[in-house]
Amino acid sequence: MSERKSEPVIDLLCSLVRRVSITPDDAGCQLLLADRLAQLGFECETLQFNDVTNLWARRGTASPVLCFAGHTDVVPPGNEADWSSGPFEPTFIGDRLYGRGSADMKSGLAAMIIALENFLAEHPNHDGSIALLITSDEEGRARDGTLKVMAELQKREEHIDWCVLGEPSSQRQLGDIVRIGRRGSLSGMLTVRGVQGHVAYPQLADNPIRRFAPVLAELHQTAWDDGNEFFPPTSFQVVDVRAGIGAPNVTPGELSARFNFRYSTEWTHESLKEKVESIFDAHDIDYELNWHLSGEPFLTKHGKLIESVSQAVLEQAGLEPELSTGGGTSDGRFISPAGVDVVELGPVNASIHKVDEHVSVTDVIALTKMYQRIIELMLL
Numbered sequence: 160m161s162e163r164k165s166e167p168v169i170d171l172l173c174s175l176v177r178r179v180s181i182t183p184d185d186a187g188c189q190l191l192l193a194d195r196l197a198q199l200g201f202e203c204e205t206l207q208f209n210d211v212t213n214l215w216a217r218r219g220t221a222s223p224v225l226c227f228a229g230h231t232d233v234v235p236p237g238n239e240a241d242w243s244s245g246p247f248e249p250t251f252i253g254d255r256l257y258g259r260g261s262a263d264m265k266s267g268l269a270a271m272i273i274a275l276e277n278f279l280a281e282h283p284n285h286d287g288s289i290a291l292l293i294t295s296d297e298e299g300r301a302r303d304g305t306l307k308v309m310a311e312l313q314k315r316e317e318h319i320d321w322c323v324l325g326e327p328s329s330q331r332q333l334g335d336i337v338r339i340g341r342r343g344s345l346s347g348m349l350t351v352r353g354v355q356g357h358v359a360y361p362q363l364a365d366n367p368i369r370r371f372a373p374v375l376a377e378l379h380q381t382a383w384d385d386g387n388e389f390f391p392p393t394s395f396q397v398v399d400v401r402a403g404i405g406a407p408n409v410t411p412g413e414l415s416a417r418f419n420f421r422y423s424t425e426w427t428h429e430s431l432k433e434k435v436e437s438i439f440d441a442h443d444i445d446y447e448l449n450w451h452l453s454g455e456p457f458l459t460k461h462g463k464l465i466e467s468v469s470q471a472v473l474e475q476a477g478l479e480p481e482l483s484t485g486g487g488t489s490d491g492r493f494i495s496p497a498g499v500d501v502v503e504l505g506p507v508n509a510s511i512h513k514v515d516e517h518v519s520v521t522d523v524i525a526l527t528k529m530y531q532r533i534i535e536l537m538l539l
């Protein structure tokens with residue numbers, strides 16, 4: 160174990176875990192990465208938007224551009240007393256390294272840096288350019304991070320061709336799942352207006368619960384789609400409904416509800432909104448609907464990037480990865496719309512956001528080799 164602890168990638172990972180970078184605080188992680196990158200010939204630029212620190216680093220000006228992306232921020236540890244060891248004190252037990260961010264996603268960042276150091280030592284004159292887009296706003300509001308950096312790059316007409324996101328995509332073993340897209344996420348905030356009244360005189364009131372019930376039933380019964388080759392069927396879930404004033408003899412004057420769609424590429428947010436509003440409009444209901452779009456669905460088409468990532472996984476882990484679009488949203492939603500092929504490959508995600516988050520030391524070393532192999536396959 161002791162010699163693996165001193166592996167450069169594990170050493171760098173420990174330095175990152177020690178920095179208490181609770182979202183959106185970067186806590187100096189990006190400076191540490193930029194230092195290493197500058198020594199490799201990267202031009203490093205800090206893009207500060209409000210309280211969010213972002214790093215854009217690029218080596219070379221040629222096309223195509225292979226970009227590694229990720230985040231230095233972590234979710235809060237929760238009650239530190241619940242942890243078996245300090246959440247920001249990297250702790251080794253057997254093959255495991257414990258610490259907040261060890262899996263999500265400081266091991267991805269450490270693996271990228273070491274993979275680049277190893278690759279550039281052998282191939283300083285590779286094809287194309289290499290870039291890194293690192294934010295400290297992935298676990299938080301995600302407004303001043305990757306979204307703004309992408310807008311800035313677009314303003315400069317700086318284009319990324321391929322992006323490898325180091326999010327923990329693996330489920331049971333390293334490389335078993337590679338994400339090649341994500342479902343979209345669209346939330347509706349609903350208000351239904353009625354007239355409050357005495358429960359014994361319903362003819363003098365207008366109960367918004369009664370108005371909403373058939374609409375809700377129809378929303379539940381609607382088969383939104385059957386999914387497609389890469390996406391599961393679109394799902395509609397109600398997350399909150401409230402009405403009532405707390406008195407047993409009063410019917411409410413207003414109802415509020417919140418629901419969410421996780422949707423496939425069979426829809427855009429516009430077509431989905433239109434469909435939902437047409438269902439409401441077909442009923443006799445006085446409503447107001449506000450929408451929040453977290454991200455459109457995206458899908459990377461089969462091509463050189465997916466092939467190279469699959470081959471690197473096969474060579475290192477001896478398995479064919481499942482190409483999936485499952486899971487929540489990721490910053491890939493902000494990168495893909497610029498016409499970028501985005502793939503996510505990272506360590507096992509079983510402990511992310513939990514107490515005693517950990518990563519396998521063996522996996523981090525193997526992930527480094529996978530990233531290095533991807534760069535070789537893409538840029539040589």
Ligand SMILES: [Zn+2]
Nearest residue numbers: 263264297326
């Ligand atoms: Zn993450």
